[in-house]
Amino acid sequence: MSLSADIEQPDDPGARGPSKRAVEIVVSLILIGLAAAVLYDSYGRGAGWNGGPESGFFPARVGWIFLAGSLFLLVQAFREPPAIFATWSQLLMVAKVFGPLALFVVLVEPLGIYVAAAIFTAVFMPIVGGARWHTILLTSVLVPLVCFFVFEIEFLVPLPKGPLEAMFGY
Template sequence: MSSPDETETTVRGLSRRPVEIATAIILIALAGVVLYDSYGRGAGWDGGPQNGFFPARVGWIFLAASLFILFQSFRSENTVFVTWEQLKQVTRVLGPLVLFVVLIQPLGLYVASSIFILVFMGVVATSRWWSIALTAILVPVICFWVFELQFRVPLPKGPLEAALGY
């Protein structure tokens, strides 16, 4: 009989090396954007720091760290970064979040929040339908009362708030 250490189990998923390489490339591109913008604004010292002086220094540090990540990704062991089952769980959370962000502009923050709560609790949670509906109504209404009426912080509004006079 073999022990658990001797039994080889195959875990399938997204490998670590491609994820690290992709992340490093994205970060290198972002560092390039920071450096391009910084030098476009002036990154020198002319009687004092120009607008892009400090961002350029941060951009160079960011670029160095990103290149280090890229270098290390080729040297690291290529293990499983995330299993397909774990990635499926992330997608279940990310999907409603992307929907929420997309709906803020056309519908306003409060209606988008209500839809987000409905979809998220419907997909991820195992709550009863009435508790999902109650939460989807009460949370945005309370947030509206707190931010718009009490603190007078204007947040993105849509057609519903316009129809109600806000």
């Protein structure tokens, strides 16, 4: 039995989820907004040629190319046949990965990378893998310790540290 047989396929006529067209339209509009911001900033800095390129000259050219590509994507999105982008169960699987990862990124600055990695592992393993508590505890403690030894002691690569490492003199 294959793993993909357990997951709803977007091509399944009974599958439910956001449409591919709607997702592409939203992404295109976001990209158009970013292109507009680049153009606004470029022309604010000076995008002309005054005895040579002004500071916004090249960013403005890139912004126009970016805008053209984004408008092309928007037109293509309206021409797409109706289809499901992803099923809700597939998006839930993405959220199960994204949630702990976002928590990790937020915690790196105040707690350091090693404590944040321990918390990430302790949260991620039961959500995604459904591991037993003793496996989670061992992995959450041992992996950051091994990483600390390898990076900080053996390779002398300084990574972001927090109050726990400061308490031990690192």
